[in-house]
Amino acid sequence: MSSTVTTQASKSPPRPQAPVGPRLIRWGVTLIILIPFIWGALGLEISPGRIARAPELVWNIVSAMFPPDWSILGRSMDKMLESLYIAWVATIIGAMFSFVFGFLAATNMAPRWIATPIRALLSAIRAFPELVLAIMLIPAFGLGAFTGTLALGLHSIGTLGKLTSEVIEGIDEGPLEAMKSAGGTKLSTIRFGVLPQAMPNILAYWLYRFEINVRASAVLGIIGAGGIGADLFSFLKFRDFPQAGMTLLVVMVTVLLIDGVSGAVRRRIISGEPGKGPVSKLMGLVRTPRPAPQQ
Amino acid sequence: MTGPAEITTFEITPSERPAPPPRSGPFFVVVLLIGLGFGVGGIISGGAGVVWGLTGGVLAATALRWRGQSSHPVDALAVVFASALGLGWSGWALGERGSSVEGTTALLAAVGWLLPGAAIGFVVWRHSRRLRLASVLVSAVGWALAAFFVFLWAEGLGAVESLSRTAVQAGEIVELTGTFYATTGFFIALIGAGVTFALLVGSPALVAVAGSITFTLFAASQIGFSLIKVTSEIDKLNILAQEFWPPEWTWPNLTGQPAENQILEPMVETMQIAVVGATVGCLIALPLAFLASKMTTFNLPTFWGSRFFMNVIRAIPDLFYAMIFVSAVGFGSPFAGALAMIMFSLGIMAKLLSETVDGIEPGPLEASRATGARHSQVVQYSAMPQVLPNYVAYALYIFELNIRASVVIGIVGAGGIGRLLDEQRVFFQWDRVMAIVIVIWVSVILIEAVSVTVRRRLV
Structure with missing residues (x-):
């Protein structure tokens, strides 16, 4: 009995030929990636010799930066704080305006003849990189943190507006219909139908934008628009590597810290679980816990 | 048997009626x-x-x-x-x-x-x-x-x-x-x-x-x-209109001759930087992302090590990379720009992809482990197919980001159109800056439109 099974297995038909389609696709994809890459690499004066030497050169710089010059720690922290302030105010500007624009750009909230131009405006703003915006604002507002804040804020309006409108478009229409049928006004529909659904995601996007703005504002100083970027730029220019190392270290630690805290808060907002964070703990000190719901 | 269900009515006696809520304004x-x-x-x-x-x-x-x-x-x-x-x-x-x-x-x-x-x-x-x-x-x-x-x-x-500010400065109360x-x-x-x-x-x-x-x-x-x-x-905004308009599209170069394609050529260089940065960065990110996910990592030290590495890379802004590489490999070199863009893409891609890998179905991984597959085979045949569409979509998205980032890295001397922008900016040639900005703006919008369409087809 068992021997027949084995013979049957060994007599199985020959393996079918692999189909050609997937292989063609694989080759096609490889070419689609490879051809632009080669075109790009040819234009950039990249030779094998340069690539081989690059790690050594970069390592030279990095090892010159460490140990960093601790004497400028205070100065770097001051400048980093300025960058943080810029990022914060820019995020608030972006959040406030994008909140309104987000509603106006959402097709389920505003009529099409309003939503379409607002969308176009938002993507037009978004297409300017922050630094380019800052450069364009300098002739009017001069060098300094004010210009940088405006530029970052404007760019944030563009990105946050798009994200907000997408969140609003993705909400469940059911509660809205219920509210309309109960005679709710447009405003109360928004307050009790849209906001409870959309707000956690919008808030998470605001925090996410703050993380991005911290990085962007650290860079703004390069063109003189305030913050720590100016320091790093001049230290590297004058080849003061230990000081540049300190500046870089301060930026890295700050960004890592803010990413960590903001990421934790975002997860907490999105998951909607009861909090165990410091704010909730403080609340527990101050208030007696809510009584359990009666069955 | 009793008859049809009796209709019972409840009446709230005055004593059972809940107390009216306390008077309170919002x-x-x-x-x-x-x-x-x-x-x-x-x-x-x-x-x-x-x-x-x-x-x-x-x-x-x-x-x-x-x-x-x-x-x-x-x-x-x-x-x-x-x-x-x-x-x-x-x-x-x-x-x-x-x-x-x-x-x-x-x-x-x-x-x-x-x-x-x-x-x-x-x-x-x-x-x-x-x-x-x-x-x-x-x-x-x-x-x-x-x-x-x-x-x-x-x-x-x-x-x-x-x-009066003067009084304050004089130290008067x-x-x-x-x-x-x-x-x-x-x-x-x-x-x-x-x-x-x-x-x-x-x-x-x-x-x-x-x-x-x-x-x-x-x-x-x-x-x-x-x-x-x-x-x-806010009134100063009209200065912008005066300074920036009309844009000046061509200007004589250093030898005094009117140059050909002086805006377009650096823009092409910018795109080349973006392409190379995105390709190499996304390739290096692939193994890093699998190591930095609990689903596919070897062991805990590798996991924490690669996660830390990933976060540190992401913590440095793109222009800081550009500045560092410019001081390493030379001013005005697009090679430095490409290196910066590689680090930039690597950080983002590793983060996005490792989060996607965290969310994959564990079943196929277990199945291939049960058949005795090596670690690399498990990743290749069970994890990779699950994240491939996302990987391609992320790669396109990163290419978009790279275009945006690489237009500015030239400001610190890393090649591309940013170099042009900086040259004209320091001499306050705002009409020329306007021309450059328009080119940047149009290319960013075009590339975003194409990339969004392709991404929509893919995912």
């Missing part, structure tokens, strides 16, 4: 009223702190009573007395200031606001079953903190600008205006009462909002960003 109106109270008090007082506190206290007590938070005259008396005393101190501390309201002065003046904060917190606590006594302390500290930051803000802001007392009083009370009532309603979110407003005021003052400044500077 709490944010109360918060606003308290804020207005201290604002109006500031105008009336003209610098006399006791008057400031008395007016604010009376209005606050009225608002609290309206909300149904205070039913006893002792409550009202406590609020009025504490406000008068606290703000009397605060006004004295502000009046005694030497050259300006800074650190210590603000701190001294803020201490006075502990009293109204505590009194209002006390009244709210007395009428709430859920609040603990500690809420009085938190309320007081909230008011004082708000006061500290608002005073600092008002100093950096134009609220003191109506004073100048009297603060009613505007100063009104603005600061309004904001302090608004934020403070916001904290107190947030405790009452039990919403951490409201505490967070009050904290954010305070921090925003403070941050704005530190970078000289105020509403007054925005409104006074």
